[in-house]
Amino acid sequence: MFDVVIIGAGPAGLSAANICREYQLKVVVVDEFIKPGGRLLGQLHQEPDGTWWNGIEEAKKLSSRAEQLGVDIRCGVSVHDINNQDGIWSIHTNQETFRAANLLLATGAAETPVPIPGWTLPGVMSIGAAQVMANVHRVRVGKKGVVVGINVLSAAITRELQLAGIDIACMALPAVNHITKDAGHPEKVMESLLRISHLAPSAFIRMGSKLVKSSWMQGLALKFLPKKGIKMWDMPIHLKKCVTQINGKNQVESVTICDVRPDGTIIEESAQQMEVDFVCIAGGLYPLVELAAIAGCPFQFIPELGGHVPVHNEKMETMLDGLYVAGNITGIESAKVAITQGNVAGFSIVNRAFPNNKETTEHLREAILNVHTTRNNASIQFHPGITDGRERLEKVYQEIS
Structure with a gap:
């Protein structure tokens, strides 16, 4: 039994795992690829200021931190079913079934x-x-x-x-x-x-x-x-x-x-x-949301976010208790945004584990602000109107919650 199961060892998943482990939560991260890092592993581009964004190095930083914190990372693991009974999530994989009170989907995106x-x-x-x-x-x-x-x-x-x-x-x-x-x-x-x-x-x-x-x-x-x-x-x-x-x-x-x-x-x-x-x-990207559908999460079609996305709020909480999302499953953006969203999801999960904790509540607020700052400063946007799409999704969440 884990406190948190995270599906996806990319920038969002690893960031969230590290936050959770810093507060001593028992975490396991599963990913079907042979090594952690997700799409970071293939990224290499020059920023407008002349510096280089090296995804492999960024992945090493996140993975090294996870190793220091004792995050349990299982690669080569494919998830084929998810269900919830009595508030506990069961994640069925090709190796074993993992159970946890909290589940984060950080499955990323796929190419069209x-x-x-x-x-x-x-x-x-x-x-x-x-x-x-x-x-x-x-x-x-x-x-x-x-x-x-x-x-x-x-x-x-x-x-x-x-x-x-x-x-x-x-x-x-x-x-x-x-x-x-x-x-x-x-x-x-x-x-x-x-x-x-x-x-x-x-x-x-x-x-x-x-x-x-x-x-x-x-x-x-x-x-x-x-x-x-x-x-x-x-x-x-x-x-x-x-x-x-x-x-x-x-x-x-x-x-x-x-x-x-x-x-x-x-x-x-x-x-x-x-x-x-x-x-x-090159047909572009769309959010990889199949596991969210299996879990029973409501969806909304928002072109500015790349297609159908799970309904969630700025805390990365979905409509289902204990189910969180972060990264490109929430809408197509950069790896930098995915990292900040992972931090938000991590603090949201910690807040659920330790309610009414002023320190983690403040960290969550700062993490949410950092998402907005990172998005606004992004040198590349995959879709126009990304901010409008996010705001529309937040309204949908408020309407049906």
Whole structure:
């Protein structure tokens, strides 16, 4: 019997575990991956101030602290069922059943699949898989490739792949269909890229992006965008081209690329072949909420948070007694935000174990404020209107609680 079971050994889960252990709660953290750290293990990017965010080092800090505190971390453990009886949560795994009065779901996010003809060929992978292979396992995913899908996530990881010495021929849009929708619409993609233009290596691009704020100016800029694309890190980003097919007999050999109009419709006669040996598909992220559904947690669909999310408040409490959430399961944001949310969840659990404790109550209040500060200072936002989405979810919680 544990005081707390935490599912997910990523930034949110480890942060919460460390807080709980500091107050002598008996904690076990389970994760299906072979080592703790979650998505931190694949992250490497440069901040606007020139410093580097090294996810592997951040994961080491959290893991080392957990080891010092005596957190019980079980890797290679998959959870397949959750239930609650008489106020005790039972977490059924491939190894054993864990029981605790408190359960934290810090399961993170998953990538949205974007089907493209030929996507079952060897050499086709999600952009996140390429990140893990290159940054975690040190495996070269190919000699020359193309990234299909232009968004905050793909831009960041593409740069990481370049830093690993992998040749990325270009980034291009997916063809517009009922799944890709906005992801294949040049004007909407341009609008989303303006949110991360401050990270561009070129001063010219950073300055130009400040001038292109209105939809009219964006449309004009897109009209006169060079067919060769905008170069970032010596790599073309094509907002006027899309990948319509992945070609090859036994593996990826090339992709078919077509020019597109401003609304994303394809100019058929423009089709060309580009020789590559791997393709990364970037469809974005959505909260990984299946275990919350199994537990019986109510949901709300909020696009600004990435999709369906468990209804919860700013203390990371769900509608179910003793069930907490933290990290990307609550909405797609950065690892820094996930860490601060994990701290909130940790103090909320401690507060439940030691009610009316002025010290932990004050720590919880400070942790909640830190989430807001970290969010407001974030250099990258995966979805526009994240603050509005959070506020709307809080209102839903208040209405049904």
